[in-house]
Amino acid sequence: MTKEFKFENVPVDKITTGFFQVAIKNAGAKIDELEAGIKAQGLLQPIGVARSKITEDSPDFDWEVLWGQRRVAVFKRLKRKEIPAMVLDEVLTKEEGMTYALMENVARREMNRTDIFNAIKLIWVQFGDEKKCADVTGIPLPLVKDALKAQRIDRLKGGREVYDHTTETCSLPTSIAHKVLDAVMKPDNVSVDKKKGKKLADVLAVQDVQMRNKVLKAALNTPEGDVDGWVADAKNMRSYIKKTIELVDMENEALSEYANSLGMEDVDVIKELVITKLQEDGFI
């Protein structure tokens, strides 16, 4: 069970609950107390989400709750738009999801990110290994990763400025802000290119999600490039699909004969026939 969780702020209305839950009956218990706590102190522990059969079939929901369904209910009641979450970007079976839910229930500690960072700091400085931090302290790996990520914003030179520009000036989600930091990280690994980071955020702010993801993918593919080049790559990232077909001897010979009679190559005849038919029938 060492799957890769990432910390993100997830839109509350994209989350559904129930499929992985082990304690649906008690989901409403003490919810008023929890609401009061969240109002007063914010959310101390991120919830856990993954993809499921339900979310895969749904255009409404992207994530299924692994743990923290009461916290989701409170966020919905408070009409909050986003909730901090440990995200496992994989489709889990019901059994896998329920195992995670159980594990988290057992391993839960009332610690916030700073507490967690303080607990793992020495081990992190010495070994630089997230798993080692989790193993030594007993804090679940996703929470260790979350705490380190939150600290990274301030640890990176220029990180906070780029992060705030992305989330506040450009109103982009925190998950995008972390990706922007990744994309504009300098080779020294301790600072970010502020100008490039802000320009990237400005560009992403006016794009739809599909194009945003393409620009970020282009940026991560060529980190030494510039923002305009990434946008060009994102736009050119079109699929030119090659299809393979199987023909029996007789069909193949007939095709070659036909192509010869037209003075064309076999593949050109196939393409022309397909396109003509699609045009005639109104598909293109």
Add this chain to the structure above:
Amino acid sequence: MQIPGLTQEEIFTLSRNIGNQDKGFKAKSTPFEINKLLKKAIDNGTTEENLAKILGLEATTMFYRHSYIFDHLISKLHKKVIYGSSEMKKDREKEGYITFQVANELSRIKENFQLEVYEFITKNHIHGWQDVKSIKELLVINDYKNSKKIYEEILQRKGLDKHFRVGDKLDLNSLNKKLFKESQQDRDKVFFKLVSKIFDSQIESVSLGYRFYEIVFKEEQIKISQKILEENKKRILEEIEQYK
């Protein structure tokens, strides 16, 4: 199996149209008809959770989606919505049907723009819900202004803007470090000159990225065999490599 307010025949209709993806049944009713049955059941006191249980569904999502669509989609389009598994899908082009997921995205667009977007997608044979989602997001980002520009952008992205295109992958940094370091504008200028030597047809625009390139021709279709096209693509890479 009993659902208060519904006849056995109506319950059977529900079970054959909702959550039938894994059962291999083709939907025979429309979401509009099914929504009426769902409403009838709920109005007669059945909870959504109970309804899901009776129909063997794991979640109530589908009920929520039905009611959202028909509460928000303009009524003119209600009867155009079909299920993705519907037998009516074969008449999609002729009748201007849209699938359930497309309708779901469309219903989240401001009412006075829904018909315009519907006409745009059906006219251009755009059937994917992700594209409608992109249109919706771009409309919101642009505060529902310049919708024509947004449609042009979508047509370009999908290669539906009546221009022949040639494109492929490359690794610009390995091919030519000098070009890699140029600005995007200068790269495109150089690339235009290089490809103009290779293709006889008139070129509208070019774009040389780090990992992908694209050439857009003025004409909708150019006469070029696959063999020559492959040769030209090789030449493009050679020209880029040799550029000083």
